[in-house]
Amino acid sequence: MPQETYLKQLMTLPTVLSALVSPDGRWVAFMWYRVHENIDVFLAPGGSRSPGGLSAPGGSSVAPLALTHTPEATELVSWTADSSAVIVAEDHDSNERFRLYRIDLGLDENGLPHPGPMQPLTENDPPYFLRGGQLSPDGATLYYGANYDFDNQKVIEPTWVYRHDLRTGARIPIARPQHPIYTTPELNLAGTHLIYGRKEHHPAGRQYGLVDVLGKQDREILNFGDEVKVFARWFPDSQHLLVISEATERTPESGQEHISLGIYHCPSGSLHWLVDDPQRSIEGAWVSPDGTIVVDEIRQTNHVPTQIAPPPGGWRPGSYHLAVETPFPAAEGNLLPLGCLADGDWAAMYFSSTSPTDLLRLTQDGRMESLTHVWERTALKPEQLTVAENFTWASVDGLKIQGWLYRAHPNPGRAVIFIHGGPSAHSPNRLHAQIQYLVSAGFNVLDVNYRGSTGFGLKFRELIKEDGWGGREQADIASGAQALIQAGLAAPGKVGVTGTSYGGYSSWYLITHYPPEVIGASAPICGMTDLVVDYNTTRSDLRPLSEEMMGGRPEQAPERYFQRSPINFVQDIRGKLLIVQGAQDPNVTPENVRQVVEHLQAHNIPYELLVFEDEGHGILKPANQEQLYLRLAAFFGAAL
Numbered sequence: 001m002p003q004e005t006y007l008k009q010l011m012t013l014p015t016v017l018s019a020l021v022s023p024d025g026r027w028v029a030f031m032w033y034r035v036h037e038n039i040d041v042f043l044a045p046g047g048s049r050s051p052g053g054l055s056a057p058g059g060s061s062v063a064p065l066a067l068t069h070t071p072e073a074t075e076l077v078s079w080t081a082d083s084s085a086v087i088v089a090e091d092h093d094s095n096e097r098f099r100l101y102r103i104d105l106g107l108d109e110n111g112l113p114h115p116g117p118m119q120p121l122t123e124n125d126p127p128y129f130l131r132g133g134q135l136s137p138d139g140a141t142l143y144y145g146a147n148y149d150f151d152n153q154k155v156i157e158p159t160w161v162y163r164h165d166l167r168t169g170a171r172i173p174i175a176r177p178q179h180p181i182y183t184t185p186e187l188n189l190a191g192t193h194l195i196y197g198r199k200e201h202h203p204a205g206r207q208y209g210l211v212d213v214l215g216k217q218d219r220e221i222l223n224f225g226d227e228v229k230v231f232a233r234w235f236p237d238s239q240h241l242l243v244i245s246e247a248t249e250r251t252p253e254s255g256q257e258h259i260s261l262g263i264y265h266c267p268s269g270s271l272h273w274l275v276d277d278p279q280r281s282i283e284g285a286w287v288s289p290d291g292t293i294v295v296d297e298i299r300q301t302n303h304v305p306t307q308i309a310p311p312p313g314g315w316r317p318g319s320y321h322l323a324v325e326t327p328f329p330a331a332e333g334n335l336l337p338l339g340c341l342a343d344g345d346w347a348a349m350y351f352s353s354t355s356p357t358d359l360l361r362l363t364q365d366g367r368m369e370s371l372t373h374v375w376e377r378t379a380l381k382p383e384q385l386t387v388a389e390n391f392t393w394a395s396v397d398g399l400k401i402q403g404w405l406y407r408a409h410p411n412p413g414r415a416v417i418f419i420h421g422g423p424s425a426h427s428p429n430r431l432h433a434q435i436q437y438l439v440s441a442g443f444n445v446l447d448v449n450y451r452g453s454t455g456f457g458l459k460f461r462e463l464i465k466e467d468g469w470g471g472r473e474q475a476d477i478a479s480g481a482q483a484l485i486q487a488g489l490a491a492p493g494k495v496g497v498t499g500t501s502y503g504g505y506s507s508w509y510l511i512t513h514y515p516p517e518v519i520g521a522s523a524p525i526c527g528m529t530d531l532v533v534d535y536n537t538t539r540s541d542l543r544p545l546s547e548e549m550m551g552g553r554p555e556q557a558p559e560r561y562f563q564r565s566p567i568n569f570v571q572d573i574r575g576k577l578l579i580v581q582g583a584q585d586p587n588v589t590p591e592n593v594r595q596v597v598e599h600l601q602a603h604n605i606p607y608e609l610l611v612f613e614d615e616g617h618g619i620l621k622p623a624n625q626e627q628l629y630l631r632l633a634a635f636f637g638a639a640l
Contacts, residue, residue: 001384006440007629009380010433011622014372015356020076021046021339021347022083023189023236025289027105027113028338028347028371029067029086030359031076034622035377039073041088042066043105043113044359044371046341064359064372067103067115073620077133081189087133088118094616095584096539097125100133100142121166128155129539129586132184136213137191140166143213145185145196147540149173157540161185161196163213174215180540181206187213188238193266195234195241201226203547204465208232208241210266222264224250232264235287240265240315242287246458248273257459261285261295265317272320274308281457288339288346291315295325296336300390300402301428301455303334329366334428337362347371351430353388353404386439388429391446393483396475399463402456403480404429404447406439407489414640415444415490417480419499419506423464423473423549426455434629441633443496443640444489450476450506468550469502469531470564474509481518496521496576496636500618501588503527504580508566508596511575521576521639523632526588526617529596530567537589570599576639577607580628582615608635 012034019030028044035042042064068074068088077087077100084105089098101118108114121142122130128148135142142164149156150171159182161175175185175196183197191213198207198220206229208222222230224247232241241264248260259282261275275282275295284296293308304327311322328337333352340346344364351357359371375382391405404427416438420427427447435445449455450473452464464473481495493516497507504527511522528534532554535546547553554561562568577600581593593609600607610631612624619628 003440006384007437007626009378010437011626013356013378013380013431013433014374015351015431016349016359016372017357018076019338019347019349019359020079020086021289021341022079023081023289024083025340025342026083028341028359029076029079030064031074032064032372036066036069037623038071038621039075040066040068040070041074041076041086041103043115044347046343046345046347065113065115068118070118078135080135080139081137081191085135085139087121087135089130089133090118091616092125093584093614094582094618094620095125096129096586096616097127098122098130099124099126100130100144102135102139122164129159129541131159131182132186134185134187136187137189141213142166143185143187143194145183147180159183159541161194161211163215172215174213175209175211175218177209180543182541186234188234189236190238192238195221195232197231199544203544204229206230221266221269224248225255228255233285233287235263235315236289236291237315239267242285242293243271244282244285248276257457259283259458261293263315263320268317270317272317274320274323275325281455283454286338288337290340292340293323294337294339298426298455301426301449303336303428305335305337307337329362329368331368334430335360351428353406353429353431354382354385356431385431385436388447391483393479395451395472395479397472399451399472399476401451401476401480402449403427405489406435406445406447408439408442408444411489412442412444413489413491414442414494414636415446415481415484415496416636416640417477417484417495417497418445418447419477419497419503420447420449420453421499421501421503422454423450423452423469423502424454424461426453428455433625434632437629438633438636441637443633443636444484446480446484448477448480450474465549468560468564469505470509474506474513477506478510478514478518481514492517493520494640495519496523496640498523498525498632499527500525501527504588505529505566509564511577512566512569512572516575519575521578521636523578523580523635525580525619525628526582526585527592528588529565529592531561531565533567533591533595534588535561537591539586542587567596567599570596570605571603573600573605576635577605578610578631578635579607580610580619581612582617582619583611583613584616587617 017031074090100121104116106114131145133144145159157180160173181199185196204227210221211218228247230245243262258278262273291310295306311319337348346362361369386406388404484490504524507522507524510519
């Protein structure tokens with residue numbers, strides 16, 4: 001197949017980004033990518049099935065339905081409590097200045113959806129960052145977080161929790177945390193209380209607050225140590241919270257080397273730990289609309305989900321120990337159950353390196369059926385996609401590092417290392433269009449899970465803090481390049497690196513600290529160049545992450561910030577360099593690029609620059625991705 005045709009097909013291969021089952025289990029709303037020109041929100045039925053295919057609650061067959069279609073990225077935020085509408089968010093060119101909309105399903109007499117228009121709930125392109133968005137049961141009040149003081153009309157650093165009266169326009173802060181944090185307030189189904197994340201004690205920690213909708217009682221309810229992270233979600237009964245925590249009690253040492261899962265009863269303040277096992281690697285959990293807990297355990301980056309059904313009589317104090325945990329069916333790829341549907345089947349997402357993320361129905365008899373029929377929408381076949389192979393090596397200190405190897409055939413003797421962002425994230429066995437295209441263009445590709453990645457347990461994730469950013473996690477990646485050379489997959493000087501966000505920072509760090517025999521070329525995408533500049537220009541809710549990873553603010557650890565900033569070492573670059581940036585990026589701002597370009601020019605270091613004026617943090621629009629992938633292949637082709 002011609003390269004141009006293959007790339008076009010990759011750019012139109014639909015993939016599901018996230019999904020939410022409606023509270024009544026009758027529908028699944030989801031974000032679908034590469035169906036339209038950007039990300040849009042769709043609806044799939046969750047009702048009974050018929051011999052003719054999937055069907056709506058009334059029994060008629062229906063395919064996924066577009067709820068939105070705009071040139072901008074439109075994200076799914078929440079369902080209304082009565083399952084009659086969804087809340088979506090849209091920004092401009094990924095500048096993260098979201099506007100909220102309501103979309104009513106408008107079911108006809110047969111129970112089939114007839115969605116209404118996008119009804120704006122908040123202003124367009126606001127001067128602040130808005131988080132979350134949920135409606136009260138009567139639809140008259142909207143709740144969200146915003147780093148803005150509406151009374152004084154000024155941007156603030158912390159994210160306050162707001163009650164927005166849609167009839168009068170009045171916006172009243174009902175919780176005023178003092179310190180910045182990325183938090184999404186969550187309203188319970190009864191519409192009486194919200195929970196929200198707090199970071200009031202230490203940049204590395206996370207606590208939870210509980211506030212009533214009038215703001216009369218705002219209190220901290222979950223705190224297991226100043227530097228311990230805890231997360232919580234509501235159960236549908238509006239009384240219980242699902243809790244995942246890095247500790248089970250507040251001690252002087254705090255913390256542990258595994259994640260525990262518990263259930264918190266708000267009226268009594270009692271907490272019961274359901275899973276507290278050092279041998280298990282729990283990294284997430286959520287609650288199905290029927291009250292069943294989905295436990296997302298990840299072993300060596302592979303999802304191994306289980307479910308904990310409510311005990312007889314439902315979740316109530318004194319009965320938690322009666323709940324039984326059972327596994328979901330095993331899958332060759334990765335399965336993420338979302339929630340139980342109205343007819344007893346389950347909605348789930350599935351993905352692998354040869355299957356785009358799809359929305360599935362898990363039937364009660366064990367079958368998996370696509371809700372999107374994605375392979376009917378593309379000329380691509382699974383056999384045209386490269387399978388990810390498990391690849392491991394030892395880092396400089398002997399730590400075992402894992403990555404996914406994608407082999408080009410025949411072996412081209414050159415390779416590109418793909419570096420995921422985060423850094424608290426990981427690369428799973430998942431289809432990545434950029435990787436697949438680079439392989440087709442004649443590069444072996446290694447997708448690295450360096451220390452600090454999730455997917456290998458809490459202890460491995462926390463290892464990055466021992467050095468801070470720019471420490472041994474960079475040696476993990478560089479030793480991966482050397483492992484490729486030793487395995488005959490690349491010759492010396494024939495390894496390039498690329499990645500977005502923290503992957504972009506790592507690409508900068510590697511090209512400034514390793515000789516061209518190890519790293520011959522680098523294409524950082526939206527990557528930090530000066531960690532002080534990044535700290536001072538990024539969103540306020542991201543600064544605590546820099547403080548956590550670097551051991552304080554720039555003025556508290558100036559030498560570390562200097563030594564770990566690639567901008568201070570550009571004079572050492574000997575490999576080829578392509579800089580990629582989104583001009584609207586509020587996370588790693590273009591100021592990073594402006595200043596590093598001045599340094600490159602001062603030292604007569606050659607570089608190429610590719611700026612996308614209509615992109616933010618990452619190059620996301622399929623048309624722009626097509627341009628980027630072509631440029632990357634040409635750049636690495638010439639450099640390696």
